Amino acid sequence: MFEKVLVANRGEIALRIHRACKEMGIRTVAIHSTADSDAMHVRLADEAVCVGPAQARESYLNIPAILSAATITGADAIHPGYGFLSENADFASMVEEHGFTFIGPSPDHIRMMGDKIAAKRAAVETGIPVVPGSDGAVQDTGEALRVARDIGFPVLIKAAAGGGGRGMKVAETEAGLKEAWQLARTEALAAFGNEEVYIEKYLKRPRHIEIQILADLHGNVVHLGERDCSLQRRHQKVLEEAPSPALNWSQRAEIGKIAADAIRKLGYRSVGTIEFLYENGGFYFIEMNTRLQVEHPVTEMICGLDLVREMVRVASGAPLGYTQENLRFSGHAIECRINAEDPDTFLPSPGRVGDYHPPGGLGVRVDSAIYSGYTIPPYYDSMIGKLIVHGANRNECLMRLRRCLEEYVIDGIKSTIPLHQRLVANPDFVNGDYDIHWLEKFVGMK
Ligand code: ADP
Numbered sequence: 001m002f003e004k005v006l007v008a009n010r011g012e013i014a015l016r017i018h019r020a021c022k023e024m025g026i027r028t029v030a031i032h033s034t035a036d037s038d039a040m041h042v043r044l045a046d047e048a049v050c051v052g053p054a055q056a057r058e059s060y061l062n063i064p065a066i067l068s069a070a071t072i073t074g075a076d077a078i079h080p081g082y083g084f085l086s087e088n089a090d091f092a093s094m095v096e097e098h099g100f101t102f103i104g105p106s107p108d109h110i111r112m113m114g115d116k117i118a119a120k121r122a123a124v125e126t127g128i129p130v131v132p133g134s135d136g137a138v139q140d141t142g143e144a145l146r147v148a149r150d151i152g153f154p155v156l157i158k159a160a161a162g163g164g165g166r167g168m169k170v171a172e173t174e175a176g177l178k179e180a181w182q183l184a185r186t187e188a189l190a191a192f193g194n195e196e197v198y199i200e201k202y203l204k205r206p207r208h209i210e211i212q213i214l215a216d217l218h219g220n221v222v223h224l225g226e227r228d229c230s231l232q233r234r235h236q237k238v239l240e241e242a243p244s245p246a247l248n249w250s251q252r253a254e255i256g257k258i259a260a261d262a263i264r265k266l267g268y269r270s271v272g273t274i275e276f277l278y279e280n281g282g283f284y285f286i287e288m289n290t291r292l293q294v295e296h297p298v299t300e301m302i303c304g305l306d307l308v309r310e311m312v313r314v315a316s317g318a319p320l321g322y323t324q325e326n327l328r329f330s331g332h333a334i335e336c337r338i339n340a341e342d343p344d345t346f347l348p349s350p351g352r353v354g355d356y357h358p359p360g361g362l363g364v365r366v367d368s369a370i371y372s373g374y375t376i377p378p379y380y381d382s383m384i385g386k387l388i389v390h391g392a393n394r395n396e397c398l399m400r401l402r403r404c405l406e407e408y409v410i411d412g413i414k415s416t417i418p419l420h421q422r423l424v425a426n427p428d429f430v431n432g433d434y435d436i437h438w439l440e441k442f443v444g445m446k
Pocket of ligand 1: 131156162163164165166200201202203204206208235275277286287436
């Protein structure tokens, strides 16, 4: 087992990883920018190294500085968290070339899944159902039209290098295809430096359902059930729950097995998430995330595993030590992402936190790195915490969540707590009756 792990991240996820390491008897090294000297992840780590100025490009994305920090502190392994360098295959390679263990998948798998066309091809080859669409990249508008006629309108033109919902345009009819094609390519080139696009059937009212998988270095793979992440604003997840109110146990077992079998065929290691759109009983692969996800706690709450601990264990070469049959899913969990944003306009609201009182009690977990007197810097993502609640069933979970959202006090800044309070009182949400477009309408309704 490792003696010292460097955590190449900040905020709640850096703290989350630190906590798992401490409980395993592993010492931790924090990295931070000059803007984060007072951050909780720095205060709690055994050692901390400043890797650069506030701008992420010069600190949290500064590979030479991070590798130097690992060298001078004598770390054995590096955990990238999510965001920043977590899905950068070159970073993962460099970590290994410098003699550290990368706590995550192999650089080749990160690279493969980062190219959405290669990822979709791998999905097809390993038996994962995909959205009907073009076979790889589409070269010109003539080919685009042939593909679109074949699968039927509406279609979605997507960037091969896509991410964060950018470079994605819907064409409702033949007349709109040329314009959508041009816009998607221009946006893809500007955002990713690569204008390659492909085409998919545009699903009208799908849910976003993703399967968590976990694999060791010895070919053992399990799935940890699904998360329903349909509640999104501008392709950003806002609230996630497990299990999905839309699936029954046989659907869950079936899609979980398809995902786990595919991962075994790929020879993949560590955690990963296979994202699907789900409509009319069918699952359609959209992408795979080769990292720990923000919403991993809802899975932990229903299956009783510490996913960061598992990542560290398997990275050190330890076998999983359990099989699919050993795993039990129990109760229901919901996560609310709390952002430092105006709950009506969604404008960022950084600044100094005044009184701070997180909720507590049975089945309640708050993953956050803020504290009273902490100044939220304006340079990074606006998510400042996650409230995760577990209950014996969905109803108990909802009652508990409402209670917690009433208790939660974060003074001095604006947060999205009022949005969540409104959301958990809505009858459609209470009934589990929502798709990926529902939240945008709900937000606009006020
Ligand atoms: P990105 O990597 O940019 O996040 P994804 O492929 O994961 O792109 O898609 C992001 C979101 O776009 C999905 O969660 C879904 O809301 C929507 N989307 C993607 N593909 C389709 C599709 N074929 N039909 C309808 N919506 C889609």
